[in-house]
Amino acid sequence: MKASSQTDSRILLGTIAVLLACASGAGAYTVNLTPKNPRTIYLQVGVGTFTGGNYQQGGSPATNPLVNLVSVTVPAAQVGNGTAQTMTTNSTASQSLYDSFAFCNLPNQLYVGGFYRSTNGSAGSATATLVANVPASLVSAGGRTIPFSQISWTSSGNGDAGGQPFPGGTFVAGGTQTIGTINRNEWAESCHTFSYSNAAVAPAGTYTGRVTYTLSAP
């Protein structure tokens, strides 16, 4: 199963049915789901909401309107010295809403996950694709800019080994880029640790920008 490298505690949290349903291989956390109505995609970046328990407990996904923040304050003595600065998040989502496993480590990691479920094994597209729509720059109140390409991320998850469904990367400034895919009838999740390259001296200020992630299944 793909979750074969998960810790025992997480495996114990899963049902036998799920374990049998998981494909062997990667070691990142992807889990096969039983097809059922309605055909659904669910995307969670940072905190999310399930009502009535987690997915395994029969809970239902819901909208959570809270947008999380990923931020860093560069120490004055290190501005522009080329030492990458790890960013932190105000997200409180450490547990997977699939099985409540403590998957991400706060405050450095941002949960990115979701599922694509179909009504049967062949209805709809074979995969759902997660893309990020990235502005060209973070902008300060004074109109100064830092290119979004100065922000990168690594991907991991507690108990995981091997490739992640949403692997590490670097934002493409002013572009739309693929973050990963979720196969039909699969739950996939990763934890992203962002960093600012700090490669150039930037004018003093607070720079902000918003990235929109979109999970779509044609």
Added chain:
Amino acid sequence: MSKTLLPKMGAAALVAVLAAPLGAYAESNLATGNGALSANANVDFQITIPKFLSLRVGTVGATIDMVSFNVPAANVGNGTPVAGTGGNVGGGAVSAAVLGNSGNVSLQATTGGAISDGTDTIAWSQITTATSNPSLAAPVLANGASGIVTVNAVSGVVNQSATWTYSYTNSAVVPAGTYGGVNVNNGRVTYTASVP
């Protein structure tokens, strides 16, 4: 998700769609239906860059460099400039660098007054400073505070470096003696960089 697909959904799906209208931005979102599905989630990013300013004149660190001028007896006051010795670069020259990220930087040099041997004095205006980088001119030395030199920022950032080379103009005959020294007899120049 297309609204035209709504009739194909069950009641549960309809409730979900109403709770998460198409185009809503959230950290978790869902979409249901038999057609194309799309769900969005936003993340805000913030980078805070504090204001900082650094100035280097001479050796990096706490070392204070000495620049000396030794005027040959036959040339005293003949108007021929005398090159210095010492400085971290040598030949009476020092490295200068200004790095800041909050706009133009003002540079000023301050002395305690005319350089002295304890009795007689030489005006600091007799010591000139040449720069290798016109964008980082050195303040003109004076007895007391110099005028202000502005180092212009580019897109809010100043990042300039230069070699400043000192010379003694030797334009007047002065009494024999050793003028200045290591922080004595007004022999020290203090450079100050500042931003608003």
